[in-house]
Amino acid sequence: MTFESAGFPSEILKEIHHAGFSAPTPIQAQSWPIALQSHDIVAIAKTGSGKTLGYLIPGFIHLKRLHNNSKMGPTVLVLAPTRELATQIEDEAVKFGRSSRISCTCLYGGAPKGPQLRDLDRGVDVVVATPGRLNDILEMRRVSLRQVSYLVLDEADRMLDMGFEPQIRKIVKEIPHRRQTLMFTATWPKEVRKIAADLLVHPIQVNIGSID
Ligand code: ADP
Numbered sequence: 001m002t003f004e005s006a007g008f009p010s011e012i013l014k015e016i017h018h019a020g021f022s023a024p025t026p027i028q029a030q031s032w033p034i035a036l037q038s039h040d041i042v043a044i045a046k047t048g049s050g051k052t053l054g055y056l057i058p059g060f061i062h063l064k065r066l067h068n069n070s071k072m073g074p075t076v077l078v079l080a081p082t083r084e085l086a087t088q089i090e091d092e093a094v095k096f097g098r099s100s101r102i103s104c105t106c107l108y109g110g111a112p113k114g115p116q117l118r119d120l121d122r123g124v125d126v127v128v129a130t131p132g133r134l135n136d137i138l139e140m141r142r143v144s145l146r147q148v149s150y151l152v153l154d155e156a157d158r159m160l161d162m163g164f165e166p167q168i169r170k171i172v173k174e175i176p177h178r179r180q181t182l183m184f185t186a187t188w189p190k191e192v193r194k195i196a197a198d199l200l201v202h203p204i205q206v207n208i209g210s211i212d
């Protein structure tokens with residue numbers, strides 16, 4: 001597969017060329033066609049395999065199809081286990097979404113809520129969040145997830161290891177059932193299989209490399 005054959009809009013191809021990437025990674029080549037057809041996905045792949053763009057680019061295309069008003073809340077929600085990972089994902093979203101005029105913010109703990117709430121008030125298309133902080137902000141009723149229709153659980157196994165399962169389930173209750181859900185994980189133990197069975201609908205499973 002080439003980037004050109006993926007059927008992306010020119011603004012996104014421009015950013016990919018700008019980044020100097022020569023070809024999609026295996027996880028990207030496998031997940032893009034599935035994600036673009038609006039299927040749920042469980043992808044099992046190791047760190048460093050290019051998962052972030054594997055879900056962000058189809059998320060951007062999903063977003064552009066909908067023309068939602070970002071003032072009403074985000075359309076794309078990415079949950080990640082740590083502040084570091086969440087900010088890395090946000091950086092990638094900002095970089096690759098810039099030409100498509102996609103707005104993004106990052107919500108994580110250990111930092112004041114004020115600036116995060118101000119970004120939400122301004123309206124954002126994509127929210128990248130750690131489950132704890134997003135739950136706090138939901139309890140304050142300062143964000144609505146009623147417009148989310150593309151949900152990503154990145155590093156799902158790590159989020160469960162860190163004890164975020166109750167927060168994840170509370171967050172998902174705020175999101176309409178009519179959505180596309182993508183789960184990325186490095187391992188496939190029974191806890192992850194259970195939450196996948198509960199939150200995803202007929203997911204297509206993508207395995208890159210061996211399963212532990
Ligand atoms: P993962 O989430 O699987 O650990 P990342 O999405 O963080 O991996 O990607 C790892 C690095 O590879 C990032 O710096 C990213 O920008 C880069 N990258 C992503 N896709 C490609 C590609 N097709 N070619 C080269 N580098 C890429």
Ligand code: MG
Nearest residue numbers: 048051052154
């Ligand atoms: Mg990652």
